[in-house]
Amino acid sequence: MATTTPPRLLPLLQQFDFGRKRLIDRMTGPVMDSGNGTDVAVGAMTDAEYLWEPAPGCWSLRRRADGPGPGATLLLGAGPWGRDFAPAPHPVPPPLTTIAWRLSHLSEQLALRADHTAGSRSLSRDEYRAAGDAAGAVAAFEAASAAWRAALLAADDTALDTVGHSAYPYGSDPEDPFIETVWWVNQELLHHGAEIALLRDLYRRRAQ
DSSP: OOSSOOTTTHHHHHHHHHHHHHHHHHHHOSEEEOSSSOEEEOOOOOHHHHTOOSSTTOBOEEEGGGOOOTTOOEEESSSSEEEEEOOSSOOSSOOOBOHHHHHHHHHHHHHHHHHHHHSOSOOOGGGOOOOSSHHHHHHHHHHHHHHHHHHHHTOOHHHHHOBTSSOOTTSSGGGSBHHHHHHHHHHHHHHHHHHHHHHHHHHHHTTO
């Protein structure tokens, strides 16, 4: 662990912490921050909501025995559940994705990037086990985001400028200074968190 957090990392770390807590609260309740410091009541995400497909042809997590969904060619990961995926060229337009797809994608990125920054540098997508239930998925996100945060706290100024400090093989990390990777991960957390929040709102209003 770095003796002191580099000053230029602090705002990115604070942004990550805010986005992480807000997403967890948005999925678990009983309240979440509305964005201006006001608490808003929210219920815990259910398994049905986690796997809800708001339109035909969605990509999601699926039981491996059921095979990939429409337009997907394989199910990523290990274990009984896999995430719909297709190698490049990807479908155009991109398929709409479920909360399960988005959250497992986000958690996998965090877990693998933590490993390829401060771990064994060997974990692959094929080894990642996605959770088929909402509570398990939230727990996986909490663990993956904590691992990534620990990797951030271990970075000093030299690490922030080091190209390939994150060797995550499914992005541009090996060609980027680490501070650019940190920024990118925050962007992933914020935009996928917003997508998950919107799907929660749509699920709540689906029968009204």
